[in-house]
Amino acid sequence: MRVHVPLDAAAKALGSDEVAAAIQAEAARRGVEVTLVRNGSRGMVWLEPLVEVATDLGRMAFGPMTTADVAALFDDLKAHPKALGLTEELPWMLRQTRLTFARCGVIDPLSLEEYELHLGLKGLKRALSLSDADIVAEVRDSGLRGRGGAGFPTGIKWETVRTAKADQKYIVCNADEGDSATFADRMLMEGDPFTLIEGMAIAGLAVGATKGYVYTRSEYPDAVAQMTKAIQIARAAGVLGASVLGSGRAFDMEVRVGAGAYVCGEETSLLNSLEGKRGVVRAKPPLPALQGFLGKPTVVNNVISLASVPVILDRGAAFYKNFGMGRSQGTMALQLAGNVKYGGLFETAFGLTLGEIVDDIGGGTATGRPVKAVQVGGPLGAWFPRALFDTPFTYEDFAARGGLIGHAGLTLADDSVDMLKMARFALEFCAIESCGKCTPCRLGAVRGVETVDRIARGDAAAIPLLTDLCETMKSGSLCALGGFTPYPVMSALTHFPGDFAVMREAAE
Amino acid sequence: MTSHDPQLVHRVREILNDHKGMEGPLLPILHAVQHAFGFVPQEAIPVIAEELQMTRAEVHGVVSFYHDYRDHPPAAHTVRLCRAEACQALGAERVAAHAKAKLGVDWHGQAHGVALEPVFCLGLCACGPAAQVDGKLVARLDEDKFDAILGGMI
Numbered sequence: 123m124r125v126h127v128p129l130d131a132a133a134k135a136l137g138s139d140e141v142a143a144a145i146q147a148e149a150a151r152r153g154v155e156v157t158l159v160r161n162g163s164r165g166m167v168w169l170e171p172l173v174e175v176a177t178d179l180g181r182m183a184f185g186p187m188t189t190a191d192v193a194a195l196f197d198d199l200k201a202h203p204k205a206l207g208l209t210e211e212l213p214w215m216l217r218q219t220r221l222t223f224a225r226c227g228v229i230d231p232l233s234l235e236e237y238e239l240h241l242g243l244k245g246l247k248r249a250l251s252l253s254d255a256d257i258v259a260e261v262r263d264s265g266l267r268g269r270g271g272a273g274f275p276t277g278i279k280w281e282t283v284r285t286a287k288a289d290q291k292y293i294v295c296n297a298d299e300g301d302s303a304t305f306a307d308r309m310l311m312e313g314d315p316f317t318l319i320e321g322m323a324i325a326g327l328a329v330g331a332t333k334g335y336v337y338t339r340s341e342y343p344d345a346v347a348q349m350t351k352a353i354q355i356a357r358a359a360g361v362l363g364a365s366v367l368g369s370g371r372a373f374d375m376e377v378r379v380g381a382g383a384y385v386c387g388e389e390t391s392l393l394n395s396l397e398g399k400r401g402v403v404r405a406k407p408p409l410p411a412l413q414g415f416l417g418k419p420t421v422v423n424n425v426i427s428l429a430s431v432p433v434i435l436d437r438g439a440a441f442y443k444n445f446g447m448g449r450s451q452g453t454m455a456l457q458l459a460g461n462v463k464y465g466g467l468f469e470t471a472f473g474l475t476l477g478e479i480v481d482d483i484g485g486g487t488a489t490g491r492p493v494k495a496v497q498v499g500g501p502l503g504a505w506f507p508r509a510l511f512d513t514p515f516t517y518e519d520f521a522a523r524g525g526l527i528g529h530a531g532l533t534l535a536d537d538s539v540d541m542l543k544m545a546r547f548a549l550e551f552c553a554i555e556s557c558g559k560c561t562p563c564r565l566g567a568v569r570g571v572e573t574v575d576r577i578a579r580g581d582a583a584a585i586p587l588l589t590d591l592c593e594t595m596k597s598g599s600l601c602a603l604g605g606f607t608p609y610p611v612m613s614a615l616t617h618f619p620g621d622f623a624v625m626r627e628a629a630e
Numbered sequence: 631m632t633s634h635d636p637q638l639v640h641r642v643r644e645i646l647n648d649h650k651g652m653e654g655p656l657l658p659i660l661h662a663v664q665h666a667f668g669f670v671p672q673e674a675i676p677v678i679a680e681e682l683q684m685t686r687a688e689v690h691g692v693v694s695f696y697h698d699y700r701d702h703p704p705a706a707h708t709v710r711l712c713r714a715e716a717c718q719a720l721g722a723e724r725v726a727a728h729a730k731a732k733l734g735v736d737w738h739g740q741a742h743g744v745a746l747e748p749v750f751c752l753g754l755c756a757c758g759p760a761a762q763v764d765g766k767l768v769a770r771l772d773e774d775k776f777d778a779i780l781g782g783m784i
Contacts, residue, residue, distance in 0.1 A: 131752075131753060131754065132753070132754050132756065132757055132769065134767060135754050135757065135760065135767035135768055135769035136757060136769045136770070167756035167757050168756070168757075170757070299751075299753065300750065300751055301751065302714030302715040302716045302717070302751045303715065303716045303755045304751075304755070305753040305754070305755055305756070308753040333653075340661075341749060341751065341753065341762075342753060345753075378654075378657065378658065379657070379661060380657070380696075380698075381657055381660070381661070381696030381697070381698035381699060382696055382697035382698035383695065383696050383697060384750060395657065396657075397653075397654040398654040398655060398656025398657055398682075398692065399656075399692060400691055400692055400695040401695060401696070402695075415653075415654075416653060416654070457755065457756070459719075459755035459756045460715065460716040460717075460718075460719035460720065460755065461719040461720050462756065465755075465756025465757065466756050488720070497715055501714065501715060501750075531716075531755065533715045533716045533719055533755070534719060535715075535719040536719075539719065544715070544718075547715070547718070551714075551750065554750075555750070557695075
């Protein structure tokens with residue numbers, strides 16, 4: 123009997139370790155031989171722990187499992203009270219286009235053999251047969267843009283680093299996924315770490331970098347452990363090291379762990395932190411592509427950007443580019459979070475409307491109350507009211523509506539949410555996490571909290587002050603922390619004036 | 631300034647040796663020091679500064695910048711509650727208020743050997759409110775679950 127029980131942190135937080143132990147104990151009690159595989163998550167977090175049992179027809183899914191449900195797994199599977207059917211045929215799976223997450227939840231994350239069986243390393247092998255310029259061209263032509271939030275074309279960044287002259291270049295993976303509502307990086311690192319390794323190795327070949335770093339969070343101990351093990355395995359197998367897959371070309375990498383500073387998700391803060399400094403933002407220029415880690419040309423890409431590269435190299439730019447809409451090409455790993463009925467990770471081509479994502483895929487709220495607002499793109503993203511649910515999920519359409527897609531995390535909130543409180547929280551968070559380098563962010567966030575408090579006390583004169591302050595933060599901050607905090611604040615004020623009492627009075 | 635604790639200096643030097651040749655070694659060194667002592671002792675700072683050819687002020691600046699590094703020993707138990715938006719949407723603020731009242735402390739306070747710390751996102755945003763109790767992740771936290779966890783600690 124072959125059983126899959128996820129080791130994903132969310133599955134563990136919901137009891138998957140206890141379920142795994144119960145399966146082994148029950149198997150021993152019954153004298154049944156069980157091969158227990160600890161896979162990544164399929165992304166259906168509301169069904170975690172999601173246990174799968176291999177059958178002749180395919181893998182059957184059961185969830186959400188508790189230890190009390192374990193014994194029945196050894197009886198008639200179809201009669202199991204938590205039986206969901208074949209995993210691959212669940213509507214959530216059928217509706218997706220899994221390119222970057224094709225293997226996540228499917229394979230044993232630390233089995234290089236299974237990785238290769240599921241088309242792993244094909245992209246890297248093809249890259250080894252191409253010139254550096256051709257690898258960059260393939261990535262450029264795929265239309266891949268930074269999945270961390272900024273949406274900068276990956277191929278153009280790589281070309282800048284490729285053509286830079288230096289004795290040493292670096293690939294730095296930004297895995298400092300601190301945004302609330304986002305967990306795609308974590309899920310990939312835990313569930314399919316070799317894909318990130320392969321993507322970074324391809325990036326190294328493309329730009330002439332021999333060393334890579336994955337900078338991730340101390341809040342992600344499982345991802346840190348899993349990435350570290352995967353790198354050791356890849357090195358032992360010759361995927362990493364002095365001669366990548368026997369090519370004679372070197373690339374190696376290591377994991378670095380942050381220390382609880384949100385701002386280190388900003389690429390220049392991240393580089394300072396990686397160098398062992400305070401995670402303070404650097405002014406640009408110089409671009410990290412030219413003077414990045416230790417002053418050397420450096421590619422800084424998000425986990426999902428780099429993990430999308432292997433499939434692009436394997437299937438070709440045209441294949442990838444074919445998905446999506448307008449200038450938002452390929453797929454995006456949507457993360458449905460907060461008060462959502464069907465929460466989890468859903469990879470799909472760009473272009474669904476926000477309403478389809480929230481109502482059809484997410485199924486509305488977990489509490490069953492109406493969705494009042496959806497914050498798209500993490501703590502620095504705008505809150506969208508139902509009136510804007512026709513917005514297609516693309517970089518451009520969200521920007522046109524005063525928002526951003528960021529890392530594609532969506533926080534749903536029901537009608538009990540107080541948007542004035544959320545605006546205040548955004549500013550409070552900015553004040554706690556500001557690196558202190560630039561004044562609009564350092565002081566603006568603190569003054570912003572005070573100004574929202576004035577509005578809460580009924581001071582209508584504070585509203586234009588808050589608007590003005592947000593303008594200053596937006597245009598005067600060095601990085602996205604101060605620059606984008608106005609998004610949640612102003613969207614709350616604009617779309618939900620009823621929650622700002624003085625505005626309600628003014629209207630009456 | 632020299633340290634008066636030769637054992638501490640010895641251990642810090644061992645850690646520094648383990649990180650020789652590393653690019654940008656300060657954060658890994660500080661993580662290792664905190665792992666060894668439970669916090670980053672004041673006396674460790676001049677030893678690190680000397681080895682890395684930094685000033686003590688520079689090392690102190692790095693230690694104080696990051697939320698993770700403590701300058702005092704940790705409580706016997708630590709409960710970290712996520713305060714971020716996705717968890718708030720499922721009642722994290724209500725649970726936090728309950729936790730504060732139960733322990734009689736505010737954020738960063740401790741009582742009965744339990745420290746209450748905020749955290750901004752544990753990546754469990756589809757199954758909040760999330761918490762981390764002595765390193766172990768907990769999903770869908772509510773008042774009853776918190777009380778049960780607390781009951782197991784004090």
